[in-house]
Amino acid sequence: MSMIKIKDLIYNYIKRDEEGKVAEENRALDDVDLDIREGEFVAILGRNGSGKSTLAKHMNGLLLPSEGTIWVGGMDTADEDKLWKIRQTAGMVFQNPDNQIIGSVVEEDVGFGPENLGVPTEEIWQRVERSLEEVGMIAYRKSSPNRLSGGQKQRVAIAGVMAMKPRCIILDEPTAMLDPNGRSEVIRTVRELNQLEGITVILITHYMEEAAHADRVVVMKHGCKMLEGTPREVFAQVDAIKDSGLDVPQVTELAYRLRKRGLDIPEGILSTQELTDALKAVYMERELK
Amino acid sequence: MERVALKDVSLEVRNGEFIGLVGHTGSGKSTLIQHLDGLLRATSGKIFYNGEDIYGENYSMRELRGKVGLVFQYPEHQLFEADVFTDVCFGPKNLKLSKEEIEVRAKEALAAVGMDESYYKRSPFELSGGQKRRVAIAGVLAMKPEVLVLDEPTAGLDPKGREEILQELKELNEQQGITIVLVSHSMEDVARYAKRMLVMNQGCVMFDGAPTEVFTNHRHELEAIGLGVPQVTRVMESLERAGIPVKTGAITIDEAEAEIVRVFRLD
Numbered sequence: 237m238s239m240i241k242i243k244d245l246i247y248n249y250i251k252r253d254e255e256g257k258v259a260e261e262n263r264a265l266d267d268v269d270l271d272i273r274e275g276e277f278v279a280i281l282g283r284n285g286s287g288k289s290t291l292a293k294h295m296n297g298l299l300l301p302s303e304g305t306i307w308v309g310g311m312d313t314a315d316e317d318k319l320w321k322i323r324q325t326a327g328m329v330f331q332n333p334d335n336q337i338i339g340s341v342v343e344e345d346v347g348f349g350p351e352n353l354g355v356p357t358e359e360i361w362q363r364v365e366r367s368l369e370e371v372g373m374i375a376y377r378k379s380s381p382n383r384l385s386g387g388q389k390q391r392v393a394i395a396g397v398m399a400m401k402p403r404c405i406i407l408d409e410p411t412a413m414l415d416p417n418g419r420s421e422v423i424r425t426v427r428e429l430n431q432l433e434g435i436t437v438i439l440i441t442h443y444m445e446e447a448a449h450a451d452r453v454v455v456m457k458h459g460c461k462m463l464e465g466t467p468r469e470v471f472a473q474v475d476a477i478k479d480s481g482l483d484v485p486q487v488t489e490l491a492y493r494l495r496k497r498g499l500d501i502p503e504g505i506l507s508t509q510e511l512t513d514a515l516k517a518v519y520m521e522r523e524l525k
Numbered sequence: 526m527e528r529v530a531l532k533d534v535s536l537e538v539r540n541g542e543f544i545g546l547v548g549h550t551g552s553g554k555s556t557l558i559q560h561l562d563g564l565l566r567a568t569s570g571k572i573f574y575n576g577e578d579i580y581g582e583n584y585s586m587r588e589l590r591g592k593v594g595l596v597f598q599y600p601e602h603q604l605f606e607a608d609v610f611t612d613v614c615f616g617p618k619n620l621k622l623s624k625e626e627i628e629v630r631a632k633e634a635l636a637a638v639g640m641d642e643s644y645y646k647r648s649p650f651e652l653s654g655g656q657k658r659r660v661a662i663a664g665v666l667a668m669k670p671e672v673l674v675l676d677e678p679t680a681g682l683d684p685k686g687r688e689e690i691l692q693e694l695k696e697l698n699e700q701q702g703i704t705i706v707l708v709s710h711s712m713e714d715v716a717r718y719a720k721r722m723l724v725m726n727q728g729c730v731m732f733d734g735a736p737t738e739v740f741t742n743h744r745h746e747l748e749a750i751g752l753g754v755p756q757v758t759r760v761m762e763s764l765e766r767a768g769i770p771v772k773t774g775a776i777t778i779d780e781a782e783a784e785i786v787r788v789f790r791l792d
Contacts, residue, residue, distance in 0.1 A: 283683040284654040331681065386550055412681040415549045415710045417751030442683050445756070481685030486713060486756040486778055493782050497791045508756065512763045515785070519769050522789075 239404050239436040240272040240295055240326070244304035247290055247459075264290040266459040267304070274403065277430045277437045279447035279467075282456030283481045288440045291456065292408050295438065296326040309403060324353065326404040327397030331412045333389035342384075342392055343368070343377040349400040360399075367395040370433065371425050387418025391425055398429070404436040405429065411443060423449070444471070444485045448506045455482065472504030487511050530556040532728040534570075538672070543698045543705045545719030545736065547712070549751045553728040554708050558674045561706070562593035591620065594670030598677050600661035601654070609635070609652075609660050610645040616668045627667075634666035637701075638693050655686030662690070666697070672704040673697065679714065687711075691718050712747075716740065716755045716776035726750050741774045757781040 247265040250258055265287045272278050282288045293299040294306050297313040309325040311318040330336055339345025346364045355363065368374040371391040381389055390410055397405055407426065411419040423446050429435045439446065447453050453470040455463040457480050463470050471477065471484045474492045478484070484492070491505035491514070501514035531553050538544065548554045559565040560572060563579055563586045572579045579589055597603070606612035613631040622630070635644070638659035644652070649660050658678065665673065675694070679687040695718055697703045709715050715722055715736055722739045724732040724747065731746070732739045740747070740754045744762075747753055754776070761773045761781055771788050775781035786792060 284686060409681065415751065416712070416753055417549050419710075442681070444684070481683060483684035487760055490757055490760065490778050490781050490785075493778070494785060494789075494791075497782075497786060499785075499789060499791065508760050508763050511760060512767050515764060515769060515789075516767045518789070 242270040246303040279450035286456040287459040327402040367398040387421040468504035545715030548725030552725040594665040596675040601657035604649040634663040
């Protein structure tokens with residue numbers, strides 16, 4: 237079943253002069269088609285300015301298409317009557333946790349969303365508890381958010397979205413401001429929500445290792461989809477990816493270079509274990525000879 | 526409330542070094558670098574710049590701040606002038622230099638971060654994230670610092686943008702002899718660019734050495750404090766465990782490639 241369906245999406249950023257006349261029009265998204273299935277984990281990569289964040293903001297109605305259509309859970313985002321239902325279906329997490337946390341106590345912050353939806357008090361607390369458990373932050377429910385680390389704050393922000401009971405979470409560079417510890421905490425949490433709770437995940441990131449966990453990778457360039465496929469298929473195209481100003485995981489690049497040097501190992505290696513197995517096979521074979 | 530952010534830190538930074546400073550959030554690295562240009566004053570202890578006590582009676586903090594340039598996180602948030610060139614001129618203008626000297630410096634600084642004349646009259650706010658960041662760095666370079674301290678200058682940039690900034694820092698270090706202190710969360714970047722690595726933990730300097738030495742001898746401690754080692758370093762250890770007779774200790778892709786090529790005799 238389709239969770240998010242995008243058809244012929246075009247978006248123009250319009251810059252107006254002092255009199256309100258159109259001074260400049262920039263096409264941020266140029267005829268994008270994308271179908272994200274329920275329960276899928278999709279990573280979106282691309283350079284700064286490639287249109288990834290603009291695309292993400294269309295997925296919960298923060299931006300509306302200049303042309304084309306986008307459906308979230310079957311609802312057209314241009315349908316104003318559905319806007320709140322759409323935002324509840326697809327929750328968004330942004331880069332800077334400090335801009336997303338408003339409560340002075342963790343559990344109050346997480347309860348803010350459902351409270352706004354008019355959820356009965358008792359159910360709010362159940363949802364808060366469950367969401368905090370899902371992101372592994374239940375021990376901090378009475379803490380003040382500003383005493384948490386970046387990774388913990390970001391998990392609280394995710395819990396805040398989860399308390400709205402969304403079917404889909406869109407994360408726009410959620411780890412850009414975090415240290416390695418915080419990064420792995422957040423990514424682990426997101427993967428668990430996807431695998432255990434069946435939440436559809438759309439992850440925008442500049443970290444290629446994070447994209448390696450996705451079911452599908454979409455690479456954006458100049459407002460268009462440039463590449464799309466499984467991480468293995470996409471990262472196998474090392475040259476195309478590097479030419480477009482992106483990168484591949486270190487182990488993938490190492491494997492790619494060794495392959496070019498003539499070692500008989502598979503394309504699109506994504507993990508240390510895969511490379512070890514492939515090199516070991518070659519090594520054993522040579523030893524036998 | 527009082528909390529000790531730095532505990533008994535002793536450290537010597539030599540002329541022309543390229544130092545990678547790592548540590549998790551709250552380890553004290555940002556506090557440490559703010560001492561380097563006198564923004565924070567040590568509760569106890571001394572700091573010497575070129576042999577002079579910066580807390581000495583006649584020492585000019587103003588002059589120190591001209592010599593030690595500090596680039597904060599997300600420095601592009603501090604851009605404010607109408608065009609790129611004027612923004613970069615702002616710092617040297619405050620040094621009361623002649624107009625010609627100010628412009629020469631701004632041009633040099635912008636050239637050093639790879640921004641040519643076509644950008645001079647553009648609004649900083651129209652630029653991409655990486656370009657804005659480079660303008661902000663140029664603003665500090667125009668002060669002609671001897672030491673450049675940067676707090677995560679590549680955070681939030683795409684891979685190409687990261688690479689460009691790091692290459693420019695490398696050139697500033699090698700060609701102009703500027704001492705660089707780079708705060709980074711990327712072990713891969715530190716492995717590639719830094720000649721010396723400082724690991725901060727709980728307000729102390731936990732390790733201080735060449736990146737190869739620190740990453741290969743202290744892998745478990747680094748993982749325990751949430752930092753880890755570059756992915757290729759783990760690859761080489763995994764190969765060794767699998768019985769392939771590689772030497773471990775590679776911290777960059779080039780080094781790992783060379784070692785595997787040697788063992789598999791691919792030359």
